[in-house]
Amino acid sequence: MSLARSLVDVTPLRTSPVFRRLLIGRTVSLLGGFMTMVTVMYQVWGMTRSTAWTGAVGLAQALPLVVFGLFAGARADRADRRRIYLTATVGQAACSLLLAVQGYTGHVPVVAVLALVAVQAAFGALGAPAAGVFVPRLLPRDQVAAGLALNQVAGKSMMLLGPALAGVLLGRLGVGTCYLLDALSFGLAFYGAFGLPPLPPEGEPSRAGLHGVLDGLRFLAGHRAVRGALVTDLAATVLSFPVSLFPLVNAERFGDDPRTLGLFLSALAVGGVGATALSGALTRLGRPGPVMLCAAGTWGVSLVLFGLSTNPWAGLGLLVVAGAGDATSVVARSTLVQTRTPDALLGRVTAAEQIVGQAGPSLGNVRGGLLAGWTSGTFSLVTGGLLCVLAVAAVAATTPELRDAARALPEGA
Known part of the structure; x- marks a missing residue:
């Protein structure tokens, strides 16, 4: 290639x-x-x-x-x-x-x-x-x-x-x-x-107020591929989002060095920039469902290995890989959502996708912090990553529409 x-x-x-x-x-x-x-x-x-x-x-x-x-x-x-x-x-x-x-x-x-x-x-x-x-x-x-x-x-x-x-x-x-x-x-x-x-909007405009919102939610509940895409994102963020654990893991594993802590979040961003800059082959592939599932699984596995790592540089490298998986998953998920949703519903489905993107990391930070307080940062990271991988595997196993999701015309509600 x-x-x-x-x-x-x-x-x-x-x-x-x-x-x-x-x-x-x-x-x-x-x-x-x-x-x-x-x-x-x-x-x-x-x-x-x-x-x-x-x-x-x-x-x-x-x-x-x-x-x-x-x-x-x-x-x-x-x-x-x-x-x-x-x-x-x-x-x-x-x-x-x-x-x-x-x-x-x-x-x-x-x-x-x-x-x-x-x-x-x-x-x-x-x-x-x-x-x-x-x-x-x-x-x-x-x-x-x-x-x-x-x-x-x-x-x-x-x-x-x-x-x-x-x-x-x-x-x-x-x-x-x-x-x-x-x-x-x-x-x-x-x-x-x-x-x-x-x-x-193309097609029948949304009904006003709560009726329009409920119509959008009914579409999400009934469209297995779009619903699976949002559930996958929730699994990756709510179960394993790691940012709130960075200070504790830095203290437990890396001697509480502020220079290492400052690089954690940057490593995720570097991975995201690198993955999207090299995304040409995946975006041309035209199979956003399998790409999203693999990328979300990569995110979870990378966080498990990061939680087990004792070497600062290896840990940062794993966060780069995790950031790459996250960015690739986001591109694939958005592609699937926007090509499978009728235009008349796209505003509501996009809003739901963005709410998931906002609420998921916040809930994930709360989950990670509480579990780390009861156990340790390492335990919280490793179990969160494993739960993420298991949840993504469950979505893949129960949603064949995602496993086979190539670009297609939008499906009706």
């Missing part, structure tokens, strides 16, 4: 100027978003010196998506997705501007900062289901996987660059300027999406 065929497939960038401009705008916006994530944590810690308050930052970011996500998905399946996304982008930019103002003045209570973060997250919850339909609507079906892989490359790269850039700029320019740069990045995201054509 040639190296060129292994590299991420950039065909969508050549064939679709609209997708190319959208990707550039969203990549810059992701950079600003990761900078703001670090800036908020830094500011709240400086204001309170309390880990309870810094933990509340994550709650303020995740809760709006969990609460409003499915309703936002139903809304995206009733209206022009382009208009919804542009509205959400303006709202997020306005919140960043207000965060910049309070960052320069420095005379607001911490609750006000968290409220702005929560409102910005609510606008994000509104825009995310609409954005989830862009790739399958803008690209031919045989390029959807490549487009999603390019999104993953951009996201993982900004996950590496954004926090590091924020750390440099916070010391030199302060929190207000970091928030202001995030607001400006939303301007590029708006520009990238402004050139999109109108994107109303």
Whole structure:
């Protein structure tokens, strides 16, 4: 197999100027978003010196998506997705501007900062289901996987660059300027999406309110391949997500060296960037179901071996492999979901997928922390990884639609 065929497939960038401009705008916006994530944590810690308050930052970011996500998905399946996304982008930019103002003045209570973060997250919850339909609507079906892989490359790269850039700029320019740069990045995201054509739902629009949400949930319950894809993601995150264990494992296994701890999360991101950068052969394969199952199993096995490893460098290498498995699983899962879901339901299904992506790691961190408190970090990691592998095997055994899932036309509800 040639190296060129292994590299991420950039065909969508050549064939679709609209997708190319959208990707550039969203990549810059992701950079600003990761900078703001670090800036908020830094500011709240400086204001309170309390880990309870810094933990509340994550709650303020995740809760709006969990609460409003499915309703936002139903809304995206009733209206022009382009208009919804542009509205959400303006709202997020306005919140960043207000965060910049309070960052320069420095005379607001911490609750006000968290409220702005929560409102910005609510606008994000509104825009995310609409954005989830862009790739399958803008690209031919045989390029959807490549487009999603390019999104993953951009996201993982900004996950590496954004926090590091924020750390440099916070010391030199302060929190207000970091928030202001995030607001400006939303301007590029708006520009990238402004050139999109109108994107109303194809087929019967969603019913309003709770009825539309329930229709989406009935589709998920009845579509075995899509349901299996989301269950696989939950298995990989709820049963084995390792981030909350990193400080304890670092102390137990690696002498509590802060340099090692700082590399753990970076190793996951490096693996994700590398896997998506070399995803060309897998996205061209056209079999997202088997790829997702194998990648999720790789994630679980890597975490088992990481939990047993006593060598810091071997442990970091295993985290790179785990990050690669996670990123590959995400691309394959999204490809399967977006090519198997009718367009009229895609906003709601995308919202459910994103809720799983937000809630799963949070629950996994809680599970890992509680079990490690009763036993040890090593036991929590190893058992979590094994449970993940067993759960993925169970999904594969009971869902032949996933084992055989090649790209296909969307199936009806």
